[in-house]
Amino acid sequence: MFSYVPPIDDYRFLMAEVLHFDAAMAGMGKEVDVDLAAAVLEEAGRMCAERLHPLNRHGDEEGSRLVDGAVETPAGFAEAWRDFAAAGWASLSADPAYGGQGLPFILQLWLDEMLAATNLSFGLFPGLTRGACEAIIAHASEELKAVYLPPMISGEWTGAMALTESGAGTDLALLKAKAEPLGAGGYAVTGQKIFISSGDHDFGGNIVHLVLARLPDAPAGVKGISLFLVPKFLPDADGGFTVRNGMSVGALEKKMGIHAQPTCVMNYDGATGWLVGEPHKGLAAMFTMMNAERLMVGIQGLGIAGAAYGQAAAYAKERLQGRSADGARGPVAIIDHADVRRMLLNIRAFVEGGRALAGWTALQLDRAHTDPDAGERAKADALVALLTPVVKAAFTDFGFESAVQAQQVFGGHGYIREWGMEQYVRDARIAQIYEGTNGVQAMDLVGRKLALAGGAVVEGFFDQIAVDLKAAEGVAIASKTGEALLLLRDVTAGLRGASVDAAGAAAVDYLRLFALVSLGWMWTRMAVAATGDSPLHSAKRLVADYFALRILPQAQGLAASIKAGEGAVMALAADAF
Structure with a gap:
């Protein structure tokens, strides 16, 4: 490696x-x-x-x-x-x-x-x-913040999210964990959670679990879920945290990848916890965590793709195999072969475009928290909400596809452990699943985010892209992105008021089209900025052209698939599968 x-x-x-x-x-x-x-x-x-x-x-x-x-x-x-x-x-x-x-x-x-x-x-x-x-x-209350936040932020303590149960994954309305009042503001939390990343470890210090559970008087469904702070260690008489709480690791999940990460089955047996937020309002508190994690998970796809690209590009420049296109030289480094270059450019076009889009989204998150103008804060917050499912799902889809293509560059060597490529493929796969599967992200985009402010948020985002494209007239990537943006606007209008089945049939293709346009926008901005003769600037212009000519044409097929509707998807009877 x-x-x-x-x-x-x-x-x-x-x-x-x-x-x-x-x-x-x-x-x-x-x-x-x-x-x-x-x-x-x-x-x-x-x-x-x-x-x-x-x-x-x-x-x-x-x-x-x-x-x-x-x-x-x-x-x-x-x-x-x-x-x-x-x-x-x-x-x-x-x-x-x-x-x-x-x-x-x-x-x-x-x-x-x-x-x-x-x-x-x-x-x-x-x-x-x-x-x-x-x-x-x-x-959380000010008391909980004062006790738990400083050591968690310093890294002395760590945190974990305990949401999923064996019978309640995406549908949290089905969760069964219970919380009984203990008096003095505490609760006894009982239940089992699965797939709990970082649920336990040997780093030392406390591990603070945020656990979804139901109070005795909880209404049915998601409106009856509360969130509880449940630490591994409770305070002792001297103010230290040495008293073991009533929680334990039942097992470690046997997984396809991320083997070093302890993904735990957690048992809470009357574990002492404290309410975070209001009773029965745990879903809102949970989504504060989930939205932060979804951006992080999207970046995991980007990170693995970038690492895999670096390994594959270095290998392709060293590995000798085959003859040159004119047959005059051989063996040549496989970077000379058009198909190897195609795979590497596919990955690089995503990684560098995705890195730019991630940076732009992060700046909006900063604006949402710190801009002095309340209107600008609200606008930025809405843009982050719109883009969160896109970053999570598209980046992890493209990230996995990139890891597979990088593995392919290595040929048979990519399939064995020595070069590390098969680990990238295995590790990347989970990011498409956890923190809300990518299909759920696509449904969130189509079913909820397109309707933000009556559609004004998504239209404002499209308008912002259009302004930059107009300013870049004459640049190839701007023209091709503009064509894709017109397709995206068209299918967006067609999905307004769509039935559940129509939205579900279109959602994944729609999110991918949305992502391609967004990446094309970033490549336009990079191509416009890269006017110098440095190797970095020259490469940016050339990769932007590749994205325009070889990747953005996918927009036409995605738009056609979206417009085909749900008929072919729903026609086959369930018992015929």
Whole structure:
């Protein structure tokens, strides 16, 4: 396996020349410029490349284990976590009121990309902790915030989300976990949860679980769900957290990938917990976590794709196989073969376009939290809501497809463990499933997000793209993206008021079309910015042309499929399958 090379030059290009980072930070009152941000990312990339990447294959092979009821992570993980936290990476974008550094979320999201690229199993620990912190900040009492947030943000403690039950996955209305009042504000939480990432580990410190359960007087359905903070350790008489709570790991899931990540079956046997938010309002608190996690999961797809591309491109330039197209030379490096270049360009076009779209979305999230104008905050928040299912689903679909194509570049060597490509494929696959399957994300986009503000949010987003495309007239990528945008507007209008079956039949193709247009928009912005003669600028223009000519034409087929309606999908009787 080749060394990991962090994409710092690309981050700097995007911040300085495409996303207008300095102006955005000044508008939000943040004293961070491109040079400082790039320095932070460079240090983060060094940590990922030198500390976490070398643990990745070993962690996959050793895996986490359950020994006498306690989880043991692979050798080196606990030490790496303590170093990660001590260096301040756990607190990068967190609220300074609780010990965080308050740096822009764009740095957090690109750190997440590098974590996923170098060690996805490890990257889930800080990501899940951050999601739990966001729910606590948004919904918990001041007393809970004061006790739990500082050690979680510092990395002394970690967090986990305990939502799923064996009979209640996407349909949370079916969950059975119960919470009984104990007095003094506490509750006894009882039930079993499955698929709980980071549910237990051997890093030391507390593990704070956020658990969905029902109170005794809860109404049926999702309107009867409450959220509870349930720590692994409770406070003792001296104020330390040493008293073991009534929770345990029943088993570790045997998984296709992310073997180093302890995915637990958790048993709560009258475990003491505290209500987060209002009774029966746990769904709103849960979605605070889930929306944060969905962006993170999308970036996991991007990170794995970028890492796989780096490995495959390096291999293709070294591997000798076959003769040149004119037959005059041989053997030649496989990078000379058109089909290998096609696969590498497919991946690169997604990775660099996705990195730009992720950065733009992160800036909107920063605006939603810190812009001095309330109207701008609301506008930015709506755009993040619109794009969250797109980033989660499209990035993880493209990420898995990219890992498979990168594996294909290696040929037979991609199928064996030595080169690490088969691990990328296995690890990438889960991102299409957890935190809401990609089909659910597509239905969320079509069924809920297109209707935001009566359709004004999506139309405003399309208008914003159109303005940039008009300003780039004469650039090939702008023209092709404009054609795809017209198709997207057309099918969007056709889906308004669609039946459940019609929306369901169209949703996945619609989300992919939406993503292609969004990536085309980012490639347009990059092509317009890349006017110099540097190798980076030249490559941006050429890859933008590739995206325009080889990838955007997919928009026509997707639009035709969407317009075909639900008839062919629903025609076959259920018992004929």
